[in-house]
Structure formats: structure tokens, C-alpha cells
Amino acid sequence: MRIATGILLAAVLVALVLIPVQRQNIREMREPHPSVTSLDSDIPRINYIEQTRDVRRKMERQPRVMTIHHNSRDRSHFIEHEIVVRFSPPVDEQELQQILTKLDGKVKRRNGDSMIISSRKLTTRQMMKILAEHPDSIYAEPNYILLPNRIPNDILYKRYQWNLPIIGMEEGWEISQGSKRIVVAVVDTGVDLGHPEFQGKLTNGYNVIARNQKPQDDNGHGTHVAGIIAARTNNRDGIAGMSWNSMIMPIKAIGADGSGTAFDIAEGIRWATDHGAHVINLSVGNYTSSAALQEACRYAYERNVVLVAATGNDATNQPGYPAAYPEVLGVSAVDHRTRLASFSNYGQYVDVVAPGVDIASTYIYNDYAALSGTSMACPHVAALAGLIRSVKPEMKNTEVMKLIRDSSVDLGEPGRDNWYGYGMIDSGEALRRIGEPQNVRQQTGTIVGNLIEKLFSRIGFSTNQR
DSSP states (O other): OHHHHHHHHHHHHHHHHHSOOOOOOOOOOOOOOOOOOOTTOSSOOOOHHHHHHHHHHHHHTSTTEEEEESSSSOEEEEEEEEEEEEESSOOOHHHHHHHHHHHTEEEEEEETTEEEEEESSOOHHHHHHHHHTSTTEEEEEEEEEOOOOOOOSSOOHHHHOTTTGGGTHHHHHTTOOOOTTOEEEEEEBOBOTTOGGGTTTBOOOEETTTTBSOOBOSSSHHHHHHHHHHOOOSSSSSOOOSSSSOEEEEEEOSOTTSOOOHHHHHHHHHHHHHTTOSEEEEOOOBSSOOHHHHHHHHHHHTTTOEEEEEOOSSSOOSOOBTTTSTTEEEEEEEOTTSOBOTTOOOSTTOOEEEEOSSEEEEETTTEEEEEOSHHHHHHHHHHHHHHHHHHOTTOOHHHHHHHHHHTSBOOSSSSOBTTTBTOBOOHHHHHHHHHSOOOOOOOOOSHHHHHHHHHHHHTTOOTTOO
């Protein structure tokens, strides 16, 4: 018996040396790349993402299309030998002809005071230099090519929703899929009230601007945010929301143009608080603090509401509000490689990060779209707060906020930093900390037993699995 125990002990020790420790469980995903659907499919699908990539690849093979590499994966394109220029005051026809002669070019197209000038010989850079010296040129820039980022109405989860597995959502759903008792308010541009993804998912809402009970979205932003939080799931269509059962309270405080006043946002926060919201999503921001907005946030916070806000999309450390208020969880964005998104704000007011690049969700007119921004990262955190409160409704908002911070996956420098805050949210870990039965396993009480437990933990197996 002693010989057998000794052999087992030696084998375990060797395994502990050879098997590396898994220090972090960061789920890195490849760039979403949907498969091409057959034209013979019963349900025709248009794959805008792949079409856009095809267009980009074709463009880059054309000699007149130039590429600007912003970093290893992001790039822009412009047409060589062309510029877009605006003169103010407008130049007369005689002066314009003199400019065209100097550029050896012609006017390709006009739009008011702006025009595209094409040169037969000069490069875009050479043309920009010449026109920058003109006293009446407001700007002279490359003729940039913009590409669409829209995606079709499709079964999107496996193909497009990279953002949910990477934050442990599949593990989290084993613990909680949300509760109808929990209401997450979206103070935004409203919600597409007729979208099939929200059938039976909406509480009564409010239109702050029109001052009525019809918070219909006429922009798309709010509908996209709401879908991330709680679109209908397991309905064989569209996308999966993070919280399958939680309810959405639509609050329209932003107009069709995508802008809203701090006063209107504040009114929306108060209305949501007074009508039973447990969590409020604020994918809005400004760099000037508003007394009215701060008072509204404090009003909700003092009434045990969890407030979550986006930090902003200007790649700056300038504090944005309401995210920078102490009563609010500030959320920045990461990409599918868990790197801070190129557009994401950062700074001391960042609490956590969440996926915010090419996020597929609902859109107006019963549609779907992929959008990027901290506005898209923010609802991931609001949905997690709703899931936490679904498991433990009695938790205070301060406890929910602390759990989200403490359970996040540390990124960047060890500990909290100004780029990632406390790290990327981990829904599975957060819900495991409060949702699993606290059964205490029997201790082996032996050296061999403890070593075996360590060995199993290194290879990703637990002796306490159910």
C-alpha cells in the first residue's frame, strides 16, 4: 500500500511540474467571419459583412485606391489623384480655372461649396499641399471611401455574436437566464416597439420629448442597445439577448438625430426610477458635468438603482458624464482580442470594459445591424447587473457594482488601471459567486488528495463538478 501511494505521489508531482498553470481564463475569439449562405437556401440571406470585405479586397487591387493603415487590423481607403476641397468664400469661376490649371485637373463633382477635384498627374498628397496654401480653402482632404457595416436579418448568434461567449455568457446562462421581475430601463432614442425581438419584453415606457407614452425609436441606437440586453432568445430567429427573461423599460430622451439634452436625460432617469427600474442603461455622454444630470443620477442611486453609462468614443481620458459620476459604473469598450477599442475613452473613471466592436443587435424597422462604440459595451454591463439581481434581488446596488468589478478578468497592468478599469466583465464568474449552492466538499485530509486536487485544477477539471 505504501509503495502504491508513493508511486501515485511521484506521478502527481511530475504532472504538477509538467502541466503549466492556467493563470487566466480569457476567451480570445477570432474576428467574426460568417460563412457564405447558399443561394439555394429556403431563406435567402444577404451577408453584408462578407460583401464589404469582398469590396475592400477588390478596391485594394485597384491602382488608384490607396490604403491608410491605422494599426495592424484597421485601415481606411481613399482614391489617389483626387481631393475633396471646400472654399469659403467660394472662389469665382476664373480663379477656379487657375487652380485647376495649377493642379492639371478638373472638377469631378460639386456639392454646394465643396467639390471633388481630380488631377491627371499630381498625387493626392501633392494636391493637398498646394490647396492648403490657398487662403480660402477651409479643408482639402483625400476622397475617402466609406464601407457599410450593416448585417442582415438572420440567425445571428453563432455567426456574429462573438461578444457573448467571450464574457462567459454561456456559463452564466447555466445559472440564470434572467427574471421577469427585473426591469432594465434604456434611456436612449427609444425602442422599436413593434420589433419581434421585443414581443412580451417591454414594460410601459415614456417619451420625454413628446411627453407621451410612446417611446418609439426613430434613430436605431436605443433599439440596438435594448437588443443586447434582452432580445428574445431561443426563438429560432435573430439574436440572443444576455438576459432572456428580464424586461426592458423604453425611455425616449434622445431625438432622431441622436442628440439629447442633459435635462431630458435627467427626466428619463427620474421617470424610470419612479416606475420601477432596477437597472438603468445610459449609453450617452458629454464632457461637461450637468447639475441636473448629476442630481438625477444621485436620485436613482439613493433609491437602489444600478446605473451604468458609456465612457465615450473619442479615445481620450477626458472625463465623460454621467459615466464619471461616483454613482455610476463607467464602461469602456474592447474588441474581440480583448484589447481596448481604438475609439474607446479611458481614464480614472473607467470601472470595467465589455465588448464594443461590431456588435450585432436589433435595429429599427424590424431589422438587425452591427454597431461599434462604448454605447454597445455599456448594455453588456447593464444586462449583467440585471442577471445578478435576478439571482439575488435583495442585493444593494453598491453590492452589485462591487461584484461586477471584483469578478472581472484583469487586463493590462495587474490590478485596476486607467485603460481597462478592473477588467473585462465575466458573467459566468459573477453569477457563480452568488448563484451556485454553497456545498462544502469533504476535505481529503491527505497530502496526496490535496496534490490531486491541484493537478485537476491545472488541467481544467474540478473534483467538485456536478
